[in-house]
Amino acid sequence: MVSLLEFETTLRPLESELEEARRVGGNGHVDSAQERLTDQLRRIYSDLTPWQKVQVARHRERPYTLDYLQWGFTDFVELHGDRSFAEDRAIIGGPALLNGRSVMVIGHQKGRDTRENISRNFGMPHPEGYRKAERLMRQAEHFGMPVVTMVDTPGANAGLSDEERGQAEAIASSIATMLALRVPTVAVVIGEGGSGGALAIAVADRILMLEHAVFTVASPEAAASILWRDAGKASEAANNMRITAQDLKYFGLVDDIIPEPVGGAHRDHAAAASSVASAINSCLQGLSELPIDELLAARYAKYRNIAFFSE
Amino acid sequence: MVSLLEFETTLRPLESELEEARRVGGNGHVDSAQERLTDQLRRIYSDLTPWQKVQVARHRERPYTLDYLQWGFTDFVELHGDRSFAEDRAIIGGPALLNGRSVMVIGHQKGRDTRENISRNFGMPHPEGYRKAERLMRQAEHFGMPVVTMVDTPGANAGLSDEERGQAEAIASSIATMLALRVPTVAVVIGEGGSGGALAIAVADRILMLEHAVFTVASPEAAASILWRDAGKASEAANNMRITAQDLKYFGLVDDIIPEPVGGAHRDHAAAASSVASAINSCLQGLSELPIDELLAARYAKYRNIAFFSE
Amino acid sequence: MKEIFKRHPRYAHAPEAFEGMPDNLWVRCPQCRELLYAKEQESTLRVCSKCKYHFPVSAHERIAMTVDEDSFREYGQGVRAADPLGFRSPSQNYSEKLTEYAQEAGTNEAFIYGTARIEGQDVVIGAVEFKFCGGSMGAAAGEKIARAMDLAVEKRYPLVIFAAGGGARMQEGVISLMQMAKTLAALDRLRDAGLPFFSVMVDPCLGGTTASYAMMGDVTIAEPGAYIGFAGKRVIEQTIRQKLPQNAARAEFLQEHGMVDLVVPRAELPATLGRLVRLFVSCNREERRPVGEPARV
Amino acid sequence: MKEIFKRHPRYAHAPEAFEGMPDNLWVRCPQCRELLYAKEQESTLRVCSKCKYHFPVSAHERIAMTVDEDSFREYGQGVRAADPLGFRSPSQNYSEKLTEYAQEAGTNEAFIYGTARIEGQDVVIGAVEFKFCGGSMGAAAGEKIARAMDLAVEKRYPLVIFAAGGGARMQEGVISLMQMAKTLAALDRLRDAGLPFFSVMVDPCLGGTTASYAMMGDVTIAEPGAYIGFAGKRVIEQTIRQKLPQNAARAEFLQEHGMVDLVVPRAELPATLGRLVRLFVSCNREERRPVGEPARV
Ligand SMILES: [Zn+2]
């Protein structure tokens, strides 16, 4: 059983019933208990508030980039390092096969436990992480591999040493490089899309978002402390900031929403990965048919025309 | 008066004579004393041993890159930094005008006194120096500016932190970038061309060398300690290693030798800079007439064909 | 106005400077505490004559201080922010706030731009107006920055931008965030056209501003003492759990760390930009790069 | 042989390993001091079964351990060093030394190359022979490395090189130094052709080798424990005036510092290279880059 979030407490009795049915035996009992549980899950997840989505997107059993690579791709070879300062384990990347096609996969990577989280800095990259990403993008371009990115970070790391090594420059350069890549690009927001640190690898020909993923200009906690003057008002901030896949699709900032398994991607990594892989694959099929100059013109127009102003 | 090297001691009485003549007055006396001094200088400098040339090339009053920029170019704007880690003052660079044409000048820079030498690390770059050089080369290429480099280093710095930040990668990448630049390139060895740390910015369409500059695969001291088993045998090593401009011209590794003022470039910075500037200018005039693809093909052939082997 | 600074205590000394004690003959330097004669502030370009502290100046003032007299022609004044999210918080109603910002700043948005001449040479020049919502890059500001780039391409002029502000405007959510991508997309066209971009970063220059177009200048310039970085001082202090040294993430620190080409005092900026324009334009770059070729930014 | 190691005391443990105690049944592991049964050395690919120390192996052995059985066809065996400088020092007469090196190494130069197959896929593969003058890149070795690159371009095969040695061969002066430029010029053509270069760095890999083609692999691979860097251990110790830690500039250190993609034990190398070739070849890159366009290395 996965760990329950606070708004899932109504599942607990149903889980107990299912366990009891399994203990007692009898397929009929098990099936109907399972069905009640699934129904309740479906009910809860069909009506999540933005703040609840934030919690799902941050769920510690949610699939991360490496899980999607394991279940949705084959032959992944992880490449390491920025070739100038360090290996950053908060961003991973390397070539892999997707339906027999070589693609370059680059994604934020959180840790599953405390030790791994420390080594991966909770998925918050340093400048060298973005420089590795940029290196791999250029490599993909050189070899004609499409680039697939997976976005899942609370944000770029914000320490003094990050300033010393040019966090801002690294992010800006990664965005600029990705916008100009002469290969098709697909980004999938799989969890938290946290501000510039997420955008650094998200400016693709197609931006997809998992059903319960979020994308924020600032974390709800930060927004609450600034605009609500109270970091505890994160849920209010989240509900006002239009951070869900559904909101962003409405604003045209996201191209498509990938449905999650009932009860969220963390309840079935394999099924989530299979949906993600097939969504990426169909995007790439479409994008690969375009001549590269048309693709680049369309990408330019997509980003140049993000505009909500009066004149 | 500049400081005298050990093989210049015969100048001392002539210098005294000249001083005396000046004190006493009388143009005839001064002129003839000056003439005797100049004759002696010419005699000494027309027959320097390789080891003596090493000493001239390392003379602490020898003109450095900034001196050539001051006397041979105008409107130099020094640009700084590798955009990822640090500013390295052992390599300087930026655009300047040469005969009304914008060129990108990049060169090793030694310090004139102890304090400056510490800040410039005695002209021994760290990886970030080569990365700055590479950044400026790409900028020059983008804006169609020819690249002019000035080579004058004992070698790249060899500390553990240089290994951590990829000294080898930085040098290799600088060479590879310079070889592929789609603008004309001219390198001038103005002092010491020390091994890979010099080559990093020396692989130009034309390599020029000042008359008394040297270019070594390893410092004479290092070669002596390895091959002669005695670091004190540096002069023997230097005399065997074919490190002078004249030797390298003979082997076709250097395209042209720029004559120095009588008694060496350190005796007249302005005259040395004027010779260097006009040599560079005439190289660039020739190179600019070639279509860029021919230029690149010729550059490729130049380096691909450096070959002394039997078959 | 006050509100912004309450929310951004890292600029705690700024209000005094901004307000300039209008009814008074004297202005106090927030860095060295010297009392400066207010009437002299204009002739000193609002630089403290004692410690060289660079007082904040408005976007219009900056441009006026930099370009040839009366050469600035403003473009795009009609572009104004909308309120795409219908944003409300206890402290504000965004659409009403916008009117306030415009009144305080004297501009319609957080960015102004146009054509001008520097030492007789044509340029497109723009500047972030910090008084307009902290110089943040809402969709209207982002559009104006992108249009400044488009205008430079159209006229084939070099581009100069005074970059400042923290980047994201929270009240416009991810639409604001995406202006980072939008300005970089527009900047790529400028690169394709072989035109130089001189980015002048002034205090404070942060977040979505530095992490997009500001750091991608062909030449990056900073005003002395300007705080320039990805994260604000307070955010870094929270991350590293200690006080930042006074010089951390200031212009000179950034130059030491390889991010900034030049730290140029306000008074020397016209000459420096004039020389740079001459150097980068006189090279008469032929357009060798095929349209659509990847930019090497 | 001994002489080389006297001159390079940083490889002090190597002679024992190289000589392999030919008349003896046992070999001592220089890292953990374990006695290993000599006959098993081949089946363990000369890796210590206790501490996984990777013993040095010859260039021919390396290739044989990596490629499909009997698939290697050597090229360019006739290329031999000349003595351009007529180099003499008290310790050696270079032209005579060359004959000695060839006898000791069993190769005509410090590099061998040819075509082979890895997991059924065609490649050009080469390896530095450390026993030949410390694997240094004289003009003949440089020529052979460049020819390996040319051959890969001609056949349109991926390129694999086992890189080692200190780079410069002092007895050939600047001609040797210039092989750095020569191999990188040849490598640029491989890039233009869109073919991948997998660089496998083995102990020791230094100086002109790392500072030229070895670090420019599209994928850089290192053998566990290999010393890889610009400067040798002794040189660094002289510069920093202290002892280096044991792991400094070893493969794993280099990976931590972002220089190496993969640290791969000898036994896993064929599978890793096989997979990489599949990934980089199956993408069926069209040649989009016009001939002569700059490489972005
Ligand atoms: Zn003051």
Ligand SMILES: [Zn+2]
């Ligand atoms: Zn062992």
